Amino acid sequence: MTHDEPAGILADPGAILRAAGAALTKLDPRRMIRSPVMFTIEVGAALITVLALARLAGQPGAEHPAFIAAVAVGLWATVLFANFAEAMAEGRGRAQADALRKTRSDTLAKRLTAPRREAATEAVPSTQLRAGDHVLIEAGDIVPGDGEVIDGVASVDESAITGESAPVIRESGGDRNTVTGGTRLLSDWLVIRITANPGESFLDRMISMVEGAKRQKTPNEIALDILLAGLTLVFLVVTATLLPFSMHAVASAGRGEPLGLAVLAALFVCLAPTTIGGLLPAIGIAGIDRMVRANVLATSGRAVEAAGDVDVLLLDKTGTITLGNRQAASFLPATGVTERELAEAAQLSSLADETPEGRSIVILAKERHGLRGRDVEALGATFIPFTAQTRTSGVDLDGRQIRKGARDTIQKAVIAAGGAMPAEVNAICDDVAKAGATPLVVIDGTRVLGVIELKDVVKGGIAERFKELRAMGIRTVMITGDNPLTAAAIAAEAGVDDFLAEATPEAKLAMIRRYQQEGHLVAMTGDGTNDAPALAQADVAVAMNSGTQAAKEAGNMVDLDSNPTKLLEIVAVGKQLLMTRGSLTTFSLANDVSKYFAIVPAAFGGIYPQLGALDIMRLHSPTTAVLAAVAFNALVIVGLVPMALKGVRYRPLPAAVLLRQNLLVWGLGGLLLPFPCIKLLDLLLAACGVP
């Protein structure tokens, strides 16, 4: 999947042409009625066009036919520009969708008559597979649909979905038992049970989401639509009543003409919140699209919005807050043992140890004491790997029996061999544990050499990010399986607000419920089947793509990169979506003030010449004043398309600061910007010879 910059698409002439074409087809009133604001403008445009044609055909009337035609053009331009914005947003989504769709190429699936590998197969087009069918996939096959592995282990290339080229293992049972349609088996075989009917698969849903085809309006969009429709209605009444008002004024002033329909339509299009009304669909589609670019697929626009509202983040310690695995941080020798001696023993015991902890011990020994790695085989040593039974690992070499392991296990082994655990080593272990690290005791036979301190390494810069989040009012909660002591130490180092130690799925669920009870909105990530209840309960639930089908079903977003840190980006995208909507609404409404100064003196100047005092922009003529206002109103939509697609600048700041900044930029800016723009357009029109 590509990550091209929005600017790339905006500069692509092909995309612009396609969007322009789509803007025309979107004029279909049945589509337009979804946006009440733009629908009324379209009706107005049609009406004024008919009027212009009638006047050109010789019907009598007060307004100049060319003026009426110019207003009609302005109205159509407003509608078309709004459609263009939506089409641009959809165009970007479609590029993503096409990439996704390629992976859904029709393949022949091997349907099994029974859920066993040995069962007979029949070739069935993948589009005809139903949920519950069993399919055999062998090395080189394309996975024909979303499914759950019920037998077999295989490596799968999921780069078509995730962009990640390293193959992943999929196997039955456990948390890695799902496969996604469109991915490719690299080795071995799998028997899967199909979990989605054609057209309902994960991929299908994502395609329709990014294309915006089946886009449902989100609750927030509906509420905003009501606001905009209400304003449109009142402005319709304001402009419509101006006809009788002006008739009364003409009668009592004894001069001038009642306002013509074209001027009224022009005033209406200028007052109606067309800027936000026209850009609203584009903003919504672009928000989902930004999620897709972050390699996150949201199942609904509602989920994207909710991400902006989240104020509690439940973050898994491993991978999000810490680098992943614990690493050796220091060697703490017992009395009578040099640190080098301990390091050497520790290194020997870990040379063949392929666990990340083991490798980190070798690295630390090399860094601190210059101890080079040696070939265990060449030394004639026997490596004792870690097993769940012995819970120790080590090496037998030249009669030495070097072991390392957790304190209680080693203690038992030492006592069993007739030795004793020195009190001082116990004290070291306690200190290490208190600091939130894990002690590994190293022994040589019954001689206790000392302790290796294994520490969780907190990711660089993560504390700063949490600080930013706190400033925005978002609490971070670390979830870990560690004991409370270890958890508290890491929580303090990373700067999270709270932690849940020895977390069980039940404890997670209870914690989410408690936060929600207190009125918080909770986001979490999860991948395992046992995460599913908590994911279903959370307001924003991001399932890892590597996770189980159950987790994906329970969540409302899927992170294709399976990166738990992504939650922070998701929150940012959600907030940016809402901010863009709010800022453009403010801008749109603030714009109206200046248009009164352009149109009111122009419209009523003939009746009450003294109202010319309100013409503070000193516009050329009533005709240019009205046309300049209409032109500005249409052009500002085009001007703001990049804004709508990219979203307003987002920075993690407290609400009070954000409000001040956005009000200043979009409120005050929206109030002032039209004055010079309308004046400029007026000069331009006058220069073009418009009377």
Added chain:
Amino acid sequence: MMTGALLEVAAILMATALAAIAIAPWLVAVFPMEHAPDGGPDGDRRLDRWLEAITRPVLRAAGAWPAKEMTATEYGAALLLFHAAGFVLLLVLLRCQAILPWNPDGLPAVPWLIAINTAASFVTNTNWQSYAGETTLSPWSQALGLTVQNFVSAASGLCVLAVLVRGLVRRDSPTVGSFWRDLVRATVGFLLPLAILLGLLLASQGVVQSFATAIDVPLVDGALAGQKATRRIVTGPVASQVAIKQLGTNGGGYFNANGAHPFENPTPLSNLLEIAAMLVIPVAGCLAFGRWVGDRRQGRALLAAMAVLFLPFLALIVRFETRPNPSFAAEVDQSPSADHEGGPLEGKEVRFGPAASALFAISTTATSCGAVNALHDSFSPLGGLVAMWMMQLGEVVFGGVGTGLAGLIAYTLVAVFVAGLMVGRSPEYLGKKIEAREMKMGMIVLLVPPIVTLLGTAAASVLPAEAAAASNPGPHGFSELLYAFSSAGNNNGSAFGGLSATSPFWTLALAAAMLVSRLLTMLPLVAIGGSLAAKRTVAESPGTLPTHTPLFVLLVAGAVILVGALSFVPALALGPIAEALQPLSIAEGPP
């Protein structure tokens, strides 16, 4: 003398503020909110027991005891039923005036059109008067018809506010309180004692309160040729009605001249009391709001938003009314002197002067009172514009008792919606999410009054016979039409003057405007209360939009101004603005 006038204005505002601070805890106790998030006592417990003690017998007598908690739909239905019953009862009473007691002058039944208009007017707390009180209504009709509605229409406004506040305070609650209990507590436990107190104070200033009939007095100078030697002076239960018409933001005077009549408003002190009485409950409502929601800053912020909208325009209208009218600059000395504070006096009472008249005018239009102590028609064009615009802002700058604050909260919800989005959160106010339903109802509250006002004015201006009801030509005549519908469409009830609104069109159109505006704002407000009460409360955090900061106050005030300005600027341009900008007619006329 200007300094004296300004001191007078400052003194009145100060007195209002002190009185509001004094009665706010009382108002809090009238509608206890069943919680105390700040840990303080939830209203005054003793006051609460006392209120309950006087409410119980009334409800028991009405068969409504024990008071049952209602859903928003039930509450709205009760409110509607109560309005309908009040309307029918008042209509019957006015139509049967001739056969009812306490009709010393033997006044006939009120004509149908006027009776309908009056019933609609008083039931809706508007008090537009298409009749002259002293020559149309008997003391019985005034006291038992109008004054009763003055009390209960104000009380129903308070009920709507109570529902809205309960919506913000309660969580996951299917109910919003009991209308009958709220109504009785507000009327008997709050408005009645306040009105008795104010009535006594007004009577001390010489406002008439009498069971006597009209008095025929001989003229001092004797009779002019062909005229009677006596004049009839109407008296009646005036102080009791004036007290509640001011306090309840009703505004319907006992006499045709309203607050300009010496029996209704005899002294500068009574003038002070009457201005303060209009403002005191709306101001106290803001202070009570802060206590109800457990965060006094929230109440102060809403009060500040009202003040931001009120004080600059107060300064403007005082300026407009105390500066000399340039049309007569040469002929009439309008400069300040020892016994005149300056400015034109046409249509104003000399015992009040231009500044106090301007303060009365903006107070009566900012609140939805509508009592007048001067002829707004005679104000300068821009002075008249200020008075008119205060109504067109939807009666949320103080506004009606209860409804004004409730209306401002509706504006706040809309402002919060846009501002909340701007900070990247789906919007919430005091922990309650603002969603489609609140938005829909809020927009109805905001938009019905301007739409009713504009459509009514449009109808009047295209019907030549009806437009002729305006006594002035040109833009001023249009102002007279616009003012009438602004007054009725926002439940203010004040008259600009200069309009003979007695034709069937005017009486019925204004009655319809009053009913539609009142009911289509109150019922959606109840609906908002119901839908908010059913929601859970979202926790506050630094990411929450603060709704008590100066910036937010300006935002709410800005929203009110924006909707008000965008709805009415073109109409105002054809009325007061065109009039103010027109060249001096005196220059064109004969010397």
